[in-house]
Amino acid sequence: MEAKIADLTVLADTLRAALSAGCDDLATCAGTSDCAIPFTGLARSAGSQAGQV
Secondary structure, X not given: OHHHXXXXXXXXXXXXXXXXXXXXXXXXXXXXXXXOOOHHHHXXXXXXXXXXX
């Protein structure tokens, strides 16, 4: 449960940073080179938590 809360906290912080950077459309933001969201880093983090309860 604690790992899930930690993952959600990281996601919430990342989305707040994207909003602060002016990103109001995730699909558009993801397609730009200066996207504020580290999608690959988030995917790795989520993958390392996969299967943990």
